[in-house]
Amino acid sequence: MSQLLPTILAIESSCDETSASVIRNGKVLNNVIASQAVHQQHGGVVPELASRAHQQNILQVVNDAMTQCGIKKEELNAIAFTRGPGLMGSLLVGVSFAKGMALALDLPLIEVNHMEAHVLAHFIDEPRPQFPFLCLTVSGGHTQIVLVKEYLLMEVLGQTQDDAVGEAFDKAAKMMGLPYPGGPLIDKFAQLGNANAFTFSQTSMPNLDFSFSGIKTAFLYFLRDRKKEDENFVEKNLNDICASLQHHLVQMLMQKLKRAVRQTDINQIAIAGGVAANSGLRNTLTKTAQELNWKIYIPEFQYCTDNAAMIAMAAHYKFLAGKFCGMDVAPIPNLGVGV
Ligand code: KG4
Ligand code: ZN
Numbered sequence: 001m002s003q004l005l006p007t008i009l010a011i012e013s014s015c016d017e018t019s020a021s022v023i024r025n026g027k028v029l030n031n032v033i034a035s036q037a038v039h040q041q042h043g044g045v046v047p048e049l050a051s052r053a054h055q056q057n058i059l060q061v062v063n064d065a066m067t068q069c070g071i072k073k074e075e076l077n078a079i080a081f082t083r084g085p086g087l088m089g090s091l092l093v094g095v096s097f098a099k100g101m102a103l104a105l106d107l108p109l110i111e112v113n114h115m116e117a118h119v120l121a122h123f124i125d126e127p128r129p130q131f132p133f134l135c136l137t138v139s140g141g142h143t144q145i146v147l148v149k150e151y152l153l154m155e156v157l158g159q160t161q162d163d164a165v166g167e168a169f170d171k172a173a174k175m176m177g178l179p180y181p182g183g184p185l186i187d188k189f190a191q192l193g194n195a196n197a198f199t200f201s202q203t204s205m206p207n208l209d210f211s212f213s214g215i216k217t218a219f220l221y222f223l224r225d226r227k228k229e230d231e232n233f234v235e236k237n238l239n240d241i242c243a244s245l246q247h248h249l250v251q252m253l254m255q256k257l258k259r260a261v262r263q264t265d266i267n268q269i270a271i272a273g274g275v276a277a278n279s280g281l282r283n284t285l286t287k288t289a290q291e292l293n294w295k296i297y298i299p300e301f302q303y304c305t306d307n308a309a310m311i312a313m314a315a316h317y318k319f320l321a322g323k324f325c326g327m328d329v330a331p332i333p334n335l336g337v338g339v
Contacts, residue, residue, distance in 0.1 A: 006077045006319045010312035013094030014086025014114045018057040019308035020065035029069040031309035051089030080315030083111040084335030091331035108324040110315045118272040121303040121310035139273035140166035151317040158208025166275045168212040186242045193243030246280045270297040276304040
């Protein structure tokens with residue numbers, strides 16, 4: 001097995017995207033993703049349906065990734081998979097598939113932390129951040145400010161104590177009757193609205209921690225009260241409501257990010273995770289970076305939401321560091337960063 005040219009197949013199955021990617025010598029060759037439309041009608045991810053859909057999709061997704069890049073199974077040096085955090089049943093599908101392949105091909109296994117992989121998505125393409133940098137990781141399940149000291153050395157400086165910001169976007173969208181996932185729709189309507197039209201109260205947290213449950217409840221009562229006055233309130237004001245809510249959520253993220261910069265004196269800032277695709281966050285971050293002289297890194301859209309390319313990137317660095325795992329490895333639904 002060549003130390004210099006590892007070729008790795010990576011599998012991601014933590015939530016509702018089944019994805020596979022092949023990486024050769026640190027270069028991501030592809031990123032095949034099968035999204036699960038089945039959850040739309042339920043207004044959120046249904047764990048049992050997610051694991052069944054992974055089971056149905058995984059063979060095809062892995063086959064497509066291998067065929068697309070023209071690399072034979074025999075040329076692989078390792079199989080990587082997401083160990084956690086994520087949904088137990090979904091993780092189990094990826095872990096079991098990876099183990100089966102590793103066993104059949106007599107290859108080593110590499111376990112990857114999904115949240116660390118979101119951060120390492122920044123190393124797929126240029127420009128790559130310099131260490132140390134701060135990463136705001138914002139997804140449907142997590143909201144964290146991570147101090148990234150090295151590829152495989154990260155420390156969580158602050159995180160949400162209840163809901164994730166992506167969940168706040170999705171739940172608010174659901175309250176307005178929008179389909180799941182509502183985050184991208186709120187983003188779309190927000191671009192046409194007035195961000196100062198409405199205000200919502202929010203919970204403030206000490207240090208670098210976040211809380212999004214307060215604003216979610218405030219939004220629920222706001223809609224209830226306004227609908228009493230006019231039952232078509234949402235339809236008539238959709239753009240302004242979305243713009244105002246998005247503005248609040250982005251400000252909550254930016255406030256903590258600014259504080260983290262002051263505390264650490266690090267002004268290299270990256271954003272990662274599904275909510276990093278939000279145009280309001282991207283624009284505000286770009287403006288703040290100009291004002292405060294930050295150097296910012298925003299990943300390509302396909303590497304923001306869940307994907308196996310980021311798992312492959314993390315696996316590449318783990319391979320170089322000789323960090324493999326045994327066949328007895330099990331998924332960890334609440335796996336933390338830096339543990
Ligand atoms: O990272 P991700 O694909 O999956 C998790 O690990 O959770 O993130 C999914 C989350 C969802 O909550 C989705 O609504 C949100 O990212 N999202 C967005 C946007 N695109 C995806 N939220 C706001 N604006 C967007 N443009
Ligand atoms: Zn994710």
